[in-house]
Amino acid sequence: MSEIQNKMFQEIRSKEIFNQVQQYSYEYLNSIFNRNVYPSEEALDNLSVFNEELPENSTKATKVIEQLNTYGNPATTATLGGRYFGFVAGSAVPVGLAAKSLGTYWDQAPAMNVLSPIGSKLESVVEKWLVNLFNLPKKTSAGFVSGTSTANLCGLAAARYRILERNNWNINEKGLRNSPKIRIVTSKQAHSTVLKAVGILGLGKENIEWVDVDKQGRIIPEEIPELDANTILVLQAGNVNSGAFDNFEIICKKAKKANTWVHIDGAFGLWAEAVNELKYLTKGLENASSWAVDGHKTLNTPYDCGIILCADQEAMTSALHMSGSYIVESSERDGMFYTPEMSRRARIIELWSIMKYLGKKGIDEMILTMNQRAKQFANEIEKITGFYVENEIVFNQVIVRCDSDKITENVLLNIQQLRECWLGGSIWFEKKVMRVSICSWATTESDITKAVKSFEKALEISKK
Structure with missing residues (x-):
């Protein structure tokens, strides 16, 4: 030794x-x-x-x-506390932290069932739970990835595979050179991870057909160009700034007639479907082809936890194909066929634990509370002269600005330096704004009030 x-x-x-x-x-x-x-x-x-x-x-x-x-x-x-409002970064449900700790000692890699029978089993179970919770087509498959950045990539890769396959073009064998053209249609406020995926997949950001949005950042259905079977239409469940949702019911119906692949980027917003009072926001989402969602945002799993859901299992597994003489396939689930990578940790352990702990009612209550805290924040901040709320509070996002871009910028810097809470800035229809994301199970009424007082103090400092 x-x-x-x-x-x-x-x-x-x-x-x-x-x-x-x-x-x-x-x-x-x-x-x-x-x-x-x-x-x-x-x-x-x-x-x-x-x-x-x-x-x-x-x-x-x-x-x-x-x-x-x-x-x-x-x-x-x-980020684990109740006053971190940046980047839609969630906290972590206590049982998730405990389960992750246990899982760390287990050190499982569920690429194959033979590598981790427990990982394989939990992925199979949670796949069914998610399909049921989001009311998706029964044959929908799930891949457990690091986050929505990767989930969006997987969804668009599956779409690329299916569209080219329908055109008698095998992307895995022939590549993209001289391949049939794939159209990409999305809103002018699509998340940057969608653009990143388009670039990585060789579809070309210059080829995107941009669609105007309304005052809340929702894609305007009437402005969507004529769709066809060679088109990928990317929609949003939760605008990154306003939290607004695209009209899935109308748009997906139109897309289905044209045999268009619809991908929904639902990083934090897809969870609205699990809340009785908020599921009106996601009406019609089941008619899409693929969905990307994070566990580590709204559900408050520990980082890193993302999920790709795809109604076309063959397209998904073919796009993310894996082969090798050393691979041991099982009659049970082999997770590597649903994700880009083979070596990955068993993040499913904490995802299963949190969903088991909360149940449907607990998930509903936790997420609805975030919505209520967002509304509380908007109500309290608007009572202070010099602050303006720029969006309708439909989910967990609040956009705040001051009387000028310069004041907004200074106030944001002061808030960050005070350290009572933390949030980032953004641009909203050519104005600088502060972006407040209420995304923690731990955020209480008093946390909101304390944060609002920090805003008020920051504004006072900026006037000196």
Whole structure:
């Protein structure tokens, strides 16, 4: 046995570093809801301690963990808390954190059933749960990926495969050179990950047929060009700024007649279908061909957790094909056929745990509460002179601006420096705005009020 091997076996037996991490984790959880949402300047400066050459010799394990906690803990952004409103980044349901911890020790990779029978089983179960929860076609397949960026890529890859296959063109064998043209139709406010996927897949961003949007950022159905069977139409369940939803009922009906592939980018908004009071927003979504959604946004799974759902299983698995003489296929689910990558962690463990814990009623209640907190924020901020809410609050997004772009920019910077809450900026119809995303199970009424007071203070500072 080698020296390093013996050392690691001793660490397993002693459990010292695992107990050390558990203690640090509990301390973190005890402080997360009251700490500054963004790290202090001192904490950021202290990160320089990591600027070192790779050590020549092995470092004591407890020292490694101690350094990581001492300087890493204070430099984390408190996305787990209730006042982080940036980037539609969700918190994490407690049982999800616990399940992820357990899953980390299991260290499963559910590419094949033979690699992880438990991973394969949970993916099969959750696939059925999601199809039922979102009221999708029964034959819909799910792939569990890192996030909606990858899920959008998978959905458009499946669409590309099917459209070219209908034109007697095998994309896997022939590539794109001299292939039949594929049209891409989407709104002028499509998410950047859609554009990224279009570029990666070789479909060309210059080929996109852009469609105007209304004042809430919804694609205007009447402005959509004539569709056909060689077209991919990309819609949104939740505009990245306003949270608005495209009219799936009208648009998908039109697309279906033309045999057009409809992909819905529903990173955070697809979950509205699981809420009785909000499912009017997603009416008709079942008539699409593919759907992308995150677990780590609205459902509050730990990062990274995305899902691609596709009604055309053959197109999906053919687009993401995998082969090799060493591969052991099973009569059960082999997850690698539904995702671009083979090596991936079993994120399904925490997704299953959270859905099992919440159930349909819990999912409904948690997400509806986010909607209520967004409405509370809008109501409270509008009572302060100098702030204006720019959108209808239909889901979890609030767009706020001040009297000028300059004031908005200064106020946003002041809010970020105050660190009571954190959010980012955006551009909304050529105006600079502040984008508030209520996406945490932990956001309470008092969190909203505290955040609004921080806005008010930031505005006062900007006037000095």
